[in-house]
Amino acid sequence: MTEQARRAQIIAAAIEVVAELGYQATSFKRIAQRAGLSSTGLISYHFKGKQELVDEVFAEVLRRFTTFVLDRLDRADTAAGELRAFLSANLRFMAAHRAEAVAFLRLRPHVSEREVAEGDHRKMADLLRAGQAAGEFRDFDPDIMSIFLLALRTGVLTRAADDAAVDIELCERELLIAVELATRR
Amino acid sequence: MTEQARRAQIIAAAIEVVAELGYQATSFKRIAQRAGLSSTGLISYHFKGKQELVDEVFAEVLRRFTTFVLDRLDRADTAAGELRAFLSANLRFMAAHRAEAVAFLRLRPHVSEREVAEGDHRKMADLLRAGQAAGEFRDFDPDIMSIFLLALRTGVLTRAADDAAVDIELCERELLIAVELATRR
Amino acid sequence: MTEQARRAQIIAAAIEVVAELGYQATSFKRIAQRAGLSSTGLISYHFKGKQELVDEVFAEVLRRFTTFVLDRLDRADTAAGELRAFLSANLRFMAAHRAEAVAFLRLRPHVSEREVAEGDHRKMADLLRAGQAAGEFRDFDPDIMSIFLLALRTGVLTRAADDAAVDIELCERELLIAVELATRR
Amino acid sequence: MTEQARRAQIIAAAIEVVAELGYQATSFKRIAQRAGLSSTGLISYHFKGKQELVDEVFAEVLRRFTTFVLDRLDRADTAAGELRAFLSANLRFMAAHRAEAVAFLRLRPHVSEREVAEGDHRKMADLLRAGQAAGEFRDFDPDIMSIFLLALRTGVLTRAADDAAVDIELCERELLIAVELATRR
DNA sequence: AATGAATGAGGTTTCATTCAT
DNA sequence: AATGAATGAAACCTCATTCAT
Numbered sequence: 001m002t003e004q005a006r007r008a009q010i011i012a013a014a015i016e017v018v019a020e021l022g023y024q025a026t027s028f029k030r031i032a033q034r035a036g037l038s039s040t041g042l043i044s045y046h047f048k049g050k051q052e053l054v055d056e057v058f059a060e061v062l063r064r065f066t067t068f069v070l071d072r073l074d075r076a077d078t079a080a081g082e083l084r085a086f087l088s089a090n091l092r093f094m095a096a097h098r099a100e101a102v103a104f105l106r107l108r109p110h111v112s113e114r115e116v117a118e119g120d121h122r123k124m125a126d127l128l129r130a131g132q133a134a135g136e137f138r139d140f141d142p143d144i145m146s147i148f149l150l151a152l153r154t155g156v157l158t159r160a161a162d163d164a165a166v167d168i169e170l171c172e173r174e175l176l177i178a179v180e181l182a183t184r185r
Numbered sequence: 186m187t188e189q190a191r192r193a194q195i196i197a198a199a200i201e202v203v204a205e206l207g208y209q210a211t212s213f214k215r216i217a218q219r220a221g222l223s224s225t226g227l228i229s230y231h232f233k234g235k236q237e238l239v240d241e242v243f244a245e246v247l248r249r250f251t252t253f254v255l256d257r258l259d260r261a262d263t264a265a266g267e268l269r270a271f272l273s274a275n276l277r278f279m280a281a282h283r284a285e286a287v288a289f290l291r292l293r294p295h296v297s298e299r300e301v302a303e304g305d306h307r308k309m310a311d312l313l314r315a316g317q318a319a320g321e322f323r324d325f326d327p328d329i330m331s332i333f334l335l336a337l338r339t340g341v342l343t344r345a346a347d348d349a350a351v352d353i354e355l356c357e358r359e360l361l362i363a364v365e366l367a368t369r370r
Numbered sequence: 371m372t373e374q375a376r377r378a379q380i381i382a383a384a385i386e387v388v389a390e391l392g393y394q395a396t397s398f399k400r401i402a403q404r405a406g407l408s409s410t411g412l413i414s415y416h417f418k419g420k421q422e423l424v425d426e427v428f429a430e431v432l433r434r435f436t437t438f439v440l441d442r443l444d445r446a447d448t449a450a451g452e453l454r455a456f457l458s459a460n461l462r463f464m465a466a467h468r469a470e471a472v473a474f475l476r477l478r479p480h481v482s483e484r485e486v487a488e489g490d491h492r493k494m495a496d497l498l499r500a501g502q503a504a505g506e507f508r509d510f511d512p513d514i515m516s517i518f519l520l521a522l523r524t525g526v527l528t529r530a531a532d533d534a535a536v537d538i539e540l541c542e543r544e545l546l547i548a549v550e551l552a553t554r555r
Numbered sequence: 556m557t558e559q560a561r562r563a564q565i566i567a568a569a570i571e572v573v574a575e576l577g578y579q580a581t582s583f584k585r586i587a588q589r590a591g592l593s594s595t596g597l598i599s600y601h602f603k604g605k606q607e608l609v610d611e612v613f614a615e616v617l618r619r620f621t622t623f624v625l626d627r628l629d630r631a632d633t634a635a636g637e638l639r640a641f642l643s644a645n646l647r648f649m650a651a652h653r654a655e656a657v658a659f660l661r662l663r664p665h666v667s668e669r670e671v672a673e674g675d676h677r678k679m680a681d682l683l684r685a686g687q688a689a690g691e692f693r694d695f696d697p698d699i700m701s702i703f704l705l706a707l708r709t710g711v712l713t714r715a716a717d718d719a720a721v722d723i724e725l726c727e728r729e730l731l732i733a734v735e736l737a738t739r740r
Numbered sequence: 741a742a743t744g745a746a747t748g749a750g751g752t753t754t755c756a757t758t759c760a761t
Numbered sequence: 762a763a764t765g766a767a768t769g770a771a772a773c774c775t776c777a778t779t780c781a782t
Contacts, residue, residue: 041753147344148360155336171329223744373744411748411776415746522707525703544700594765599756
C-alpha cells in the first residue's frame, strides 16, 4: 500500500472516530481499530505524532469544507450575494458531509496553529468592507460583524451537530433573512 | 471542614484550572494542587467520579452566570428590552468574571446532560414568542432565532475568550444594533 | 508503606538491576519486578520521571561511596597520606559493596548534572595543590594529575567490575606504590 | 553498490552518530538518515542484527585505532620507548580522529565479545615483562600495571571526549613523566 | 473527613526486524 | 541489492479510582 493511500485511510478513520466519539475519546488505538490496522505503531510510522495527525486531519477536513463552499461562491456577483452563498454553503456542508462537519467543529480547538482554524475571519472582514464600499452594507464595524457572522455559522453548525433533528434548510432560510436585515444599508 | 465548604473549594479550583489550561489538561492532580489538597483521593471522596465533578462545576458556573444575567434583566419591561439586557449581560459576564466565563465555554461540551448545557434555548424561544405576540418582533421562527441569538452569544464569548484583545463594549454596541435590525417588526 | 521506605526500596531494586543488567536493560518494568511492585506506575508515582530516578539512584550510591571513603580519610595527616587513603578506600568500596560500585560506574554517564558525577575533580586538585605547597609532591600540573588519579581509580574499578577475578588487594598495593613514585618530590 | 561498500557506508554513518549522540540514541533510523539510506531495512539486510552492527563498527574503529598506534610504534627500540610511543599515539588519536575515538569509548561497553574490547591488556603486559627482563622497568606486577596504564589511557581519552577544552598535548607531556616515574627501575 | 500510597488500564511513541515487491 | 511499508513488543508516563489507616 502506498504512503499516500495509507495516510488517507488513517485520516478517514480519524474523521469518523472524532465525529462519533469526540476528540477526547479519539486514541490511536481506536483509529487503528477503525482503519483495520495491525498496530498503533503504523500511525506513528506515517505521522510524526498525534499533533501532526490532528493538524493534518483538520487540514484535510478544512480543505473539503473550503472546496465545497468555494464551489458555491463563484456565481455570486455582489458582496451581499457572496455572503448569502457563503452562509448557505456552510450550512449545506453539514447536511451533505456530516462526519466532516462534526470533525471540523470538534478538532478546531485542538489544532496547533490557531491561524489555520480561524483563517476565515480576515476574508470575511474583507468581503464586508467591499460590500460597504459598494454601498450594499450599512456602516457597521466589519471586524466585529465578521465575528458575528462566523459565530452564527459555527453556532448553527454546532447545534446541528448536537441535534440531528434540526431542520437545516429552515435554518438557512431564516438565517439569510436575519443577516440581510442586520447588514443591509 | 464541612462537606459543603470542601466541595466549594474543589469546584473553585477546578474552575481556575479549566479556565487556564482547558478541559483536556484538567486532571484531579492539577485540581488538587491548585486547591492545596493533600491528595486526589479527596476529590474522589467528595465526588462520585470525574463526570459528577464536571457536571457540578458546570452547574455552579451556570448558576453564577444565570444569577448575573437575571440581576440585569429585572428592569426590562418589553421583550426587546429584555433581549437587549440578556445579550448585554452575557457579554459583560465575560468582562467581569473571565475565569467562570471561559470555564463555562470549555466545560459545556463535556457536561453529561445536554439539557443542562442548553437550558437557555427554551427560555429564549419563549421570550421571542412573547415579543412576537406583543408586536415587538417580526414573524421569524422563534426556535430558529433562538439558535441564532445563542450562537451569537456563545460565538462572541468564545472569541473574547481566545483573544483577550477583543473590545467587548464595542461588540456589545454592535451586537445590539444588529439584533435589533434582525428581529424588529 | 511510607513514602521514604518505598523510595528506598525502589532505589535498592534499581541499584541491583543496574549492577546486574546494565543501564540499558534497566527498565521500570524490571525494577518493579525486582522490587515486587504491582505496576510500573508506582515508580512514576514516587519519582517524577526516569531521569529523576536515575539521578536519585546515583546520588544515593554516591552518598554511600562518599561516606565510605570519608570514613577512611580522617586518620590521614598529610596530603600524601590522604591521597593513599582515598585510593585505598575507593578500591575497597568495590570489594565491600560491589553492586553499588558497579551501579556507580554504569550510571555515571547518564546522570543529568555532569557536575555531580564529576564532583571529585576539584577536590582532588585541591588536595594535590596542598601537597605541593607542603613540599610533599613534585611540581606536576595538579589539574592534569587529578585527571590521571581519577582515571586510575575509575579504570581499576571498571576492570574489577568487569572481571570479578581481579585481585583488588594486590591492585591496591601496586597502585599506592605507583602513585607514590609518580607524585613524590 | 557493492556489499562491502554499503557496509562501509553504514559503519561510517554509525561512527558519526555514536560519536555525536551516544550509544543510547543511536538507532537504525538515525544511522539510515545520516547515511542517506532509504530504509532501516537496508541495515538489517546487511547486518544480521543490531549486535552484529555494533560489533563490526567497534572492530572497524579498533582497527583504525590500532593501525594509527602501530604506525607510531616502529621507531621505538626500547620497551620504555615503545610504552611512551603507545601512550603518545593513543592521546594523539583523539586529537586527530575525534569521532572514531569517541565512538571507541562509547561502544566499548556494548561490544558482545569482551575479549575484543580488551585485547590490549595481554600485549601491554607482555611489553612490560619484556621491559622488566631488559632491566628498564622496576619490579611491579605487569598484569596490574597493565590495568593502570590502560586505565590512564582510557580515562584521559574519556575526559577529553567529555570536555573538548582539555589540552591534550599538556596531558601527553605530564603523562609521560608520571608513567616514567612510576615504571622506571 | 482526610490521607496518601497503590492500582492497573490506557495513552503515545520508538524500536529492531520482517516481508512483499 | 534495495525499498519502504508493516509489525508488535516494549518503553515511559498519566490518569481516575480504590483502600487501609
